[in-house]
Amino acid sequence: MRTRNGLRHVGGLATGPLAVTPSSEVWRRDNVVLYRYHGEERAGMVPIVLVMSLVTKPYVFDLRPGSSLVQDLLDAGHDVFLLDWGIPEPVDAHNGIDRYTDHYLPRAVEAAACVAQSADVTLFGYCMGALLALLSTAGNPQMPVRNIVALATPVKLRDLSPMTTMLAEGRLRPDDLVDETGNVPASLVMESLRIVKPTAPLATYSNLWQSLADDEALSAHNALVGWSNDHIPFPGTAFRQLATDYIAGGAPLGGTAPVGDRIVSLGDVRCPVLSVVGAKDHLVPPEASAPLAELLSNADLTTLVLPAGHAGLFIGRQARTKCVPSIIEWLAGLT
């Protein structure tokens, strides 16, 4: 079995289908696309808009059959939308953080509410996508947001990785990391995350060896590892702002954050927020999300700490038995 699966793995045949839940494009601006997943029941619940980080691809929300957050939410009767930022091109190097929080997000939320014929939506952000969702909601009070689910939200960005520490201390300049396209290359994004846990490949290869004995486990392993290596470039202007104002400048820890040419206060988020934190998350450790309790002073904040890693919050057995049901339960309590 291991030999056969080993050959399939080497030949790239062992991953299986990814992101298979059917969806339709309902809105588009530049490279940013809003998709609506096809669901059997849309029981009058508040539609959910999934918001991804700027450095990874969003198909992880619908990773594979049997391990799909999208499918779990659809099964619970939700109307699910996905905001796909697209793969940054040279033109996107001009996009600042405000382009995402004040331009794309409010318009996509409005489009989702319009298509779903709902008064408001649930914003469901993951990693930096959660920070973008919070900043966008805080800075755009007219945005129809009923509540926010924030998974692995980094608000204390300085010590997330050796690279962020070097940027904060001025040992690295943001411009040193930007390539000729004006964006931070995907390979550099991946290396900066890899250095956080240098022994991660050891765990990955032992997981792979164990998975080779089982077709399903191998497929699940390859899907997750494939996604975690499938980074996209970071838009240059947004990166410079993140490095200067957030990593080195400490925003939004003081309560406010510069977004474009204005200052946004997370205290202006006034809707219910569920913050989900992974106790074993090495990329966004619990300390990086902890200040949310203080920053979201006017929001009804619920914090859920689960014994999971970064992606384990919504992928894998534990996610399906603990995390996702807890989120669905929280959403049901507010509907």
Added chain:
Amino acid sequence: MTTSKPLWRRGVEAADRVAAPVLEGVSQHEALAIALGLFQQTRKAIRRRTERTSRRFLHALNLPTASDVNRLLSVIAAVENRVRSLDDQVKERLPVETDLEPPAPRSEG
């Protein structure tokens, strides 16, 4: 259902427990930060010098260089960005409905 881990797996995890703090300590060490900073600066200096030399040679043959192409790319990107902002201004003056695309089925693979 709980299954006990195989012996080799427990060995790997034990090795990981020992090696991880050491390697994480190295990755956050002052010396590594300095070395990476130096490496980055040296790499940029070498790249600049190589580019200067090859540019002189290629321009002598009346050929464009990578930096010429990159400069053109960034000009095109800036123009494209300007078109985007003009497009935004036009779209903001149109009704919201025109922003919605007709549904097109999709299934990522």
